[in-house]
Amino acid sequence: DAGITQSPRYKITETGRQVTLMCHQTWSHSYMFWYRQDLGHGLRLIYYSAAADITDKGEVPDGYVVSRSKTENFPLTLESATRSQTSVYFCASSELGLAYEQYFGPGTRLTVT
Amino acid sequence: EDKVVQSPLSLVVHEGDTVTLNCSYEVTNFRSLLWYKQEKKAPTFLFMLTSSGIEKKSGRLSSILDKKELFSILNITATQTGDSAIYLCAGGSRGNTPLVFGKGTRLSVIA
Numbered sequence: 675d676a677g678i679t680q681s682p683r684y685k686i687t688e689t690g691r692q693v694t695l696m697c698h699q700t701w702s703h704s705y706m707f708w709y710r711q712d713l714g715h716g717l718r719l720i721y722y723s724a725a726a727d728i729t730d731k732g733e734v735p736d737g738y739v740v741s742r743s744k745t746e747n748f749p750l751t752l753e754s755a756t757r758s759q760t761s762v763y764f765c766a767s768s769e770l771g772l773a774y775e776q777y778f779g780p781g782t783r784l785t786v787t
Numbered sequence: 788e789d790k791v792v793q794s795p796l797s798l799v800v801h802e803g804d805t806v807t808l809n810c811s812y813e814v815t816n817f818r819s820l821l822w823y824k825q826e827k828k829a830p831t832f833l834f835m836l837t838s839s840g841i842e843k844k845s846g847r848l849s850s851i852l853d854k855k856e857l858f859s860i861l862n863i864t865a866t867q868t869g870d871s872a873i874y875l876c877a878g879g880s881r882g883n884t885p886l887v888f889g890k891g892t893r894l895s896v897i898a
Contacts, residue, residue: 707885716890717830717875732885764829773818773879773886778829 680779695750697765705768706748710761755786789814793889810876811858819879826872866896
Protein backbone atom coordinates (compact mmCIF):
# COMPACT_ATOMS: atom_id res chain seq x y z
CA ASP A 675 0.00 0.00 0.00
CA ALA A 676 2.06 2.93 -1.31
CA GLY A 677 -0.35 5.70 -0.22
CA ILE A 678 0.92 8.93 -1.68
CA THR A 679 4.19 9.18 -3.55
CA GLN A 680 6.15 11.99 -5.13
CA SER A 681 8.83 11.97 -7.77
CA PRO A 682 11.53 12.92 -8.09
CA ARG A 683 12.55 13.23 -4.45
CA TYR A 684 15.39 15.59 -5.32
CA LYS A 685 15.80 17.79 -8.37
CA ILE A 686 18.34 20.37 -9.45
CA THR A 687 17.42 22.49 -12.44
CA GLU A 688 18.52 25.70 -14.07
CA THR A 689 16.73 29.01 -14.21
CA GLY A 690 14.32 29.14 -17.13
CA ARG A 691 13.85 25.39 -17.47
CA GLN A 692 10.49 23.71 -17.26
CA VAL A 693 10.22 21.07 -14.58
CA THR A 694 7.35 18.80 -13.55
CA LEU A 695 6.89 17.32 -10.11
CA MET A 696 4.76 14.21 -9.97
CA CYS A 697 2.28 13.17 -7.31
CA HIS A 698 0.44 9.85 -7.23
CA GLN A 699 -1.99 8.50 -4.62
CA THR A 700 -3.47 5.03 -4.37
CA TRP A 701 -6.38 5.85 -2.03
CA SER A 702 -8.70 7.36 -4.68
CA HIS A 703 -9.03 10.49 -2.53
CA SER A 704 -11.00 13.20 -4.27
CA TYR A 705 -8.99 16.12 -2.94
CA MET A 706 -5.35 16.79 -3.71
CA PHE A 707 -3.06 19.67 -2.83
CA TRP A 708 0.34 21.12 -3.62
CA TYR A 709 2.28 23.06 -0.99
CA ARG A 710 5.68 24.60 -0.81
CA GLN A 711 7.54 24.91 2.46
CA ASP A 712 10.17 27.54 3.09
CA LEU A 713 11.88 28.72 6.25
CA GLY A 714 9.94 31.55 7.78
CA HIS A 715 6.86 30.96 5.67
CA GLY A 716 5.63 27.58 6.77
CA LEU A 717 3.42 25.61 4.41
CA ARG A 718 1.92 27.65 1.59
CA LEU A 719 -0.75 26.27 -0.70
CA ILE A 720 0.00 26.51 -4.41
CA TYR A 721 -2.95 24.73 -6.04
CA TYR A 722 -5.60 22.27 -5.03
CA SER A 723 -8.10 20.03 -6.74
CA ALA A 724 -11.48 18.75 -5.59
CA ALA A 725 -11.78 16.11 -8.31
CA ALA A 726 -10.46 15.18 -11.72
CA ASP A 727 -10.54 18.17 -14.07
CA ILE A 728 -11.30 20.60 -11.21
CA THR A 729 -8.44 22.74 -9.94
CA ASP A 730 -8.20 25.98 -7.96
CA LYS A 731 -5.49 28.45 -7.07
CA GLY A 732 -4.10 28.60 -3.58
CA GLU A 733 -2.09 31.30 -1.89
CA VAL A 734 0.97 31.30 -4.19
CA PRO A 735 0.01 30.01 -7.69
CA ASP A 736 2.10 32.32 -9.87
CA GLY A 737 4.65 30.49 -11.99
CA TYR A 738 3.00 27.11 -11.50
CA VAL A 739 0.58 25.04 -13.56
CA VAL A 740 -1.36 21.94 -12.51
CA SER A 741 -3.56 19.40 -14.20
CA ARG A 742 -5.66 16.52 -12.99
CA SER A 743 -6.84 14.26 -15.76
CA LYS A 744 -6.97 11.22 -13.45
CA THR A 745 -8.05 11.08 -9.82
CA GLU A 746 -4.80 9.50 -8.70
CA ASN A 747 -2.35 11.92 -10.32
CA PHE A 748 -1.76 15.60 -9.71
CA PRO A 749 1.38 16.88 -11.44
CA LEU A 750 2.81 20.33 -10.73
CA THR A 751 4.72 22.12 -13.50
CA LEU A 752 7.05 25.05 -13.12
CA GLU A 753 6.84 26.61 -16.55
CA SER A 754 10.07 28.60 -16.34
CA ALA A 755 11.85 27.92 -13.08
CA THR A 756 13.22 30.81 -11.03
CA ARG A 757 15.55 30.78 -8.05
CA SER A 758 12.70 31.90 -5.81
CA GLN A 759 11.03 28.58 -6.54
CA THR A 760 13.80 26.71 -4.75
CA SER A 761 11.86 24.97 -2.01
CA VAL A 762 10.53 21.72 -0.64
CA TYR A 763 7.29 20.76 -2.35
CA PHE A 764 4.68 18.57 -0.68
CA CYS A 765 1.72 16.93 -2.28
CA ALA A 766 -1.21 15.93 -0.07
CA SER A 767 -4.57 14.26 -0.42
CA SER A 768 -7.80 14.19 1.54
CA GLU A 769 -10.73 11.83 1.38
CA LEU A 770 -13.30 13.95 3.16
CA GLY A 771 -12.81 17.51 1.98
CA LEU A 772 -11.04 20.83 2.28
CA ALA A 773 -11.48 21.16 6.06
CA TYR A 774 -10.43 17.65 6.97
CA GLU A 775 -7.22 15.76 7.52
CA GLN A 776 -4.76 15.69 4.68
CA TYR A 777 -2.11 13.04 4.15
CA PHE A 778 1.20 14.23 2.84
CA GLY A 779 3.66 12.73 0.41
CA PRO A 780 7.37 12.53 1.26
CA GLY A 781 8.23 15.79 -0.50
CA THR A 782 10.43 16.89 -3.38
CA ARG A 783 13.42 19.10 -2.67
CA LEU A 784 13.86 21.36 -5.70
CA THR A 785 16.88 23.56 -6.24
CA VAL A 786 16.91 26.10 -9.04
CA THR A 787 20.39 27.35 -9.91
CA GLU B 788 -8.64 36.92 5.58
CA ASP B 789 -8.45 33.73 7.62
CA LYS B 790 -5.33 33.23 9.70
CA VAL B 791 -3.77 30.86 12.19
CA VAL B 792 -1.05 31.97 14.59
CA GLN B 793 1.11 29.60 16.59
CA SER B 794 3.22 30.35 19.63
CA PRO B 795 5.92 30.09 20.63
CA LEU B 796 7.84 29.87 17.36
CA SER B 797 10.42 27.65 19.00
CA LEU B 798 10.89 25.96 22.33
CA VAL B 799 13.67 23.98 23.98
CA VAL B 800 12.85 21.68 26.89
CA HIS B 801 14.49 18.81 28.76
CA GLU B 802 13.34 15.24 28.59
CA GLY B 803 10.54 14.63 31.04
CA ASP B 804 9.17 18.16 30.88
CA THR B 805 5.57 18.94 29.96
CA VAL B 806 5.04 21.41 27.13
CA THR B 807 2.08 23.37 25.87
CA LEU B 808 1.90 24.62 22.31
CA ASN B 809 -0.58 27.30 21.38
CA CYS B 810 -2.65 27.93 18.29
CA SER B 811 -5.06 30.82 17.84
CA TYR B 812 -7.27 31.07 14.82
CA GLU B 813 -9.51 33.41 12.92
CA VAL B 814 -11.40 31.26 10.43
CA THR B 815 -14.61 32.34 8.80
CA ASN B 816 -17.40 29.82 9.38
CA PHE B 817 -15.07 27.60 11.40
CA ARG B 818 -15.35 23.83 11.10
CA SER B 819 -12.13 22.20 12.32
CA LEU B 820 -8.72 22.64 13.94
CA LEU B 821 -6.01 20.14 13.01
CA TRP B 822 -2.60 19.37 14.49
CA TYR B 823 0.33 17.87 12.62
CA LYS B 824 3.81 16.74 13.61
CA GLN B 825 6.66 17.26 11.17
CA GLU B 826 10.01 15.65 11.76
CA LYS B 827 12.66 15.67 9.05
CA LYS B 828 10.10 14.75 6.45
CA ALA B 829 6.43 15.22 5.67
CA PRO B 830 3.83 16.39 8.20
CA THR B 831 1.91 13.57 9.84
CA PHE B 832 -1.63 14.01 11.12
CA LEU B 833 -2.15 14.01 14.91
CA PHE B 834 -5.63 15.29 15.80
CA MET B 835 -8.67 16.98 14.41
CA LEU B 836 -10.93 18.96 16.75
CA THR B 837 -14.39 20.15 15.90
CA SER B 838 -17.51 21.33 17.69
CA SER B 839 -18.40 17.72 18.34
CA GLY B 840 -14.93 16.76 19.51
CA ILE B 841 -13.19 19.47 21.49
CA GLU B 842 -10.77 17.18 23.33
CA LYS B 843 -8.50 14.52 21.92
CA LYS B 844 -5.86 12.35 23.57
CA SER B 845 -3.36 9.87 22.31
CA GLY B 846 -0.76 8.59 24.69
CA ARG B 847 1.27 11.51 26.01
CA LEU B 848 -0.30 13.96 23.57
CA SER B 849 -3.56 15.74 24.18
CA SER B 850 -5.33 18.68 22.67
CA ILE B 851 -8.29 20.88 23.45
CA LEU B 852 -10.28 23.37 21.44
CA ASP B 853 -11.78 26.53 22.90
CA LYS B 854 -14.31 27.75 20.37
CA LYS B 855 -15.27 30.74 22.46
CA GLU B 856 -11.75 32.12 22.78
CA LEU B 857 -10.70 30.79 19.34
CA PHE B 858 -7.65 28.82 20.32
CA SER B 859 -6.34 25.32 20.72
CA ILE B 860 -3.49 23.89 22.75
CA LEU B 861 -1.41 20.79 22.25
CA ASN B 862 0.03 19.30 25.42
CA ILE B 863 2.87 16.82 25.49
CA THR B 864 3.67 15.24 28.84
CA ALA B 865 6.88 13.46 29.82
CA THR B 866 8.61 14.66 26.67
CA GLN B 867 11.14 12.46 24.90
CA THR B 868 13.82 13.31 22.36
CA GLY B 869 11.60 11.70 19.73
CA ASP B 870 9.07 14.47 20.28
CA SER B 871 11.50 16.94 18.72
CA ALA B 872 9.74 18.24 15.62
CA ILE B 873 7.84 21.12 14.13
CA TYR B 874 4.21 21.09 15.23
CA LEU B 875 1.74 22.63 12.82
CA CYS B 876 -1.84 23.59 13.37
CA ALA B 877 -4.39 24.38 10.68
CA GLY B 878 -7.88 25.81 10.64
CA GLY B 879 -10.66 24.53 8.41
CA SER B 880 -13.80 26.29 7.25
CA ARG B 881 -17.30 25.09 6.38
CA GLY B 882 -16.99 27.21 3.28
CA ASN B 883 -15.33 26.11 0.06
CA THR B 884 -11.83 27.07 1.17
CA PRO B 885 -8.81 24.94 2.03
CA LEU B 886 -7.04 24.61 5.37
CA VAL B 887 -5.07 27.57 6.63
CA PHE B 888 -1.80 26.52 8.27
CA GLY B 889 0.13 28.31 10.96
CA LYS B 890 3.89 28.68 10.64
CA GLY B 891 4.57 26.04 13.23
CA THR B 892 6.31 25.66 16.58
CA ARG B 893 9.73 24.05 16.53
CA LEU B 894 10.12 21.89 19.64
CA SER B 895 13.53 20.62 20.67
CA VAL B 896 13.74 18.10 23.48
CA ILE B 897 17.22 17.64 24.91
CA ALA B 898 18.42 14.77 27.04
